[in-house]
Amino acid sequence: MPWFEDFNVGYLVDLGTHRFEREGMTAFARKYEPRLHYLDDEAAKDGPFGELVASRAYIMAVWMKMLTRKRFEIAPYPDPQGRLPQQPISPGFREMKFPQNVRPGETIRFFTRPIEKADLKSRPEWGLVRSHNEAVNERDELVLSFIGQEFVQRLLPNGGARKP
Secondary structure, three states: OOOHHHOOOOOOEEEEEEEEOHHHHHHHHHHHOOOHHHHOHHHHHOOOOOOOOOOHHHHHHHHHHHHHHHHHHOOOOOOOOOOOOOOOEEEEEEEEEOOOOOOOOEEEEEEEEEEEEEEOOOOOOEEEEEEEEEEEOOOOOEEEEEEEEEEEEOOOHHHOOOOO
16 A cells, blocks of 8 residues: 555556456446346346446446555555555545446456645645546547545655655
């Protein structure tokens, strides 16, 4: 897990790809979002999308899996007191959009880019990181876009600078 100081504003991070298979899409829908247009090809023809598509909740769950996997690839290092960073905590998302549907068999690539870092006066041992997140299909069509926000633990409390 990264420290607040490890986030570089403007740096694009490729989180990797996920292939959305029919079985995974419908299994998620059965368990968490059992609407017919996410469950059954025939029923979906008469639904709002005219075909079976991945639920928005499933797309977001895959994004979270991709982000978390990438974060665990970063070997944590201790602060001067020997502590390791706690996992970030999100106060929510902004401007979430799903401009294109995700269909069975599509491979989606996920990205994140920190766009802002802010100090927290009430909790100086944490900072706020805002990131622009996107996902695109094989045709480079945007299928997901949103601003994520996370409270991230600081390596050096009170905004101290880390020595190189």
